[in-house]
Amino acid sequence: xxILLSCLQSLHKHSIPAHDFWRSYFVEGCREAGITPLEVxxxxxxxxAALSGDGQGLASWRARTWEKTVAFARKQHAxxxxxxxxxxxxxxxxxxxxxxxxxxxxxxxxxxxxxxxREFRKVPAAYIPFDLHWVPEYEALPMYRSAGLPHMHxxxxxxxxxxxxxxxKQENEPPTFIGSADTLRIAVGRIETRxxxxxxxxxxxxxxxxxxxxxxxxxxxxxxxxxxxxxxTLAAAWEIIKNRLLGH
Numbered sequence: 001x002x003i004l005l006s007c008l009q010s011l012h013k014h015s016i017p018a019h020d021f022w023r024s025y026f027v028e029g030c031r032e033a034g035i036t037p038l039e040v041x042x043x044x045x046x047x048x049a050a051l052s053g054d055g056q057g058l059a060s061w062r063a064r065t066w067e068k069t070v071a072f073a074r075k076q077h078a079x080x081x082x083x084x085x086x087x088x089x090x091x092x093x094x095x096x097x098x099x100x101x102x103x104x105x106x107x108x109x110x111x112x113x114x115x116x117x118r119e120f121r122k123v124p125a126a127y128i129p130f131d132l133h134w135v136p137e138y139e140a141l142p143m144y145r146s147a148g149l150p151h152m153h154x155x156x157x158x159x160x161x162x163x164x165x166x167x168x169k170q171e172n173e174p175p176t177f178i179g180s181a182d183t184l185r186i187a188v189g190r191i192e193t194r195x196x197x198x199x200x201x202x203x204x205x206x207x208x209x210x211x212x213x214x215x216x217x218x219x220x221x222x223x224x225x226x227x228x229x230x231x232x233t234l235a236a237a238w239e240i241i242k243n244r245l246l247g248h
Contacts (some may be wrong), residue, residue, distance in 0.1 A: 002080065004073055004107070009039060010046035019046050022088060024158075029159040038082065040072045048093035060093055065100035073102055084108040084131075091124035099129045108132070114156055116140035119211045121149040132142040 008019040029133055030037040051058040077084055084106050085099075099109050111127060112134035121142055127133065133144055133151040144151040187241040 001034070001083045002038055002076070003030060003110045004038045004040070004069075004076070004085045005030070006040075006045050006069070006085070006089060007112075008046045008049065008088055009043070011042070011044040014050040016046065016050050019049070025157045026086070026088075028155060032159070036146070038076060040069050043068050045089075045093070049090055052090065053209045054146050055088060062093070066095040070098055070101050073107055075130045077105055077107060082107050084110055084136075086110045086112065088112045091126035094126040094129075096126060096129050103129070103131065110134060110159070112136075114201055116143060119137075134143050 005026055007022045009023050010019070012247055017127075018142055021080045027037045027039075047066070048058065048061050051061055073082060073085070081149065085102055087110070090112055094111075100110055108131040109129070111130045114136050116123075116135060117137050117140050120140075120143065121135075125229065128147075133148065134152050135141060135153055136156045138153065141151070141153055141208075161173075
């Protein structure tokens with residue numbers, strides 16, 4: 001299988017949130033799965049995201065980028081076929097005519113996007129031409145359902161080098177968010193940290209109760225229970241003696 005990939009690959013460093021890891025996730029994940037990832041040479045997909053506020057610059061970028069992409073796809077498709085195009089594209093990066101051109105030469109087009117809930121209230125018009133939408137957020141599914149667009153609910157892509165795939169015997173690290181920081185994510189992180197603390201307190205309490213229950217069923221526990229009852233009885237008797245006989 002061959003997949004033509006657009007996943008924020010870049011030729012230069014851009015002033016946008018971290019994005020380089022997406023290429024590793026997609027490319028290395030494909031290779032490990034036995035899929036051949038194809039990348040358009042000399043195309044900077046991340047530049048389109050960096051130019052999102054520059055109308056003229058963005059239009060120029062879309063024209064030259066998609067022209068190269070369609071030309072590369074035609075050549076590769078003629079030589080050995082491309083099973084489908086897979087993009088991680090923001091709406092501003094999409095050239096709808098080019099997507100339809102890829103479809104016209106027999107290449108289905110799929111788009112992955114993982115910030116639907118954060119970014120949109122409805123599916124952007126730029127996404128409509130795609131044959132399939134990869135939607136990782138459960139809460140975004142009604143958005144695509146309402147738009148009547150073909151979509152699949154699947155997990156976020158992630159690839160970890162084999163040497164790092166070691167599970168610890170015990171989890172002892174705090175919750176970790178992978179992604180750029182902003183006000184919403186920091187707030188969510190604080191809520192999760194508080195919830196984790198509450199869970200730790202409840203877990204500790206449950207462990208203590210469980211230990212006491214186990215102790216109560218043991219010989220030592222029975223002795224402890226008897227001694228506690230005897231002590232309480234003696235203490236009560238002493239109070240009676242003080243009050244009635246000694247006049248205290």
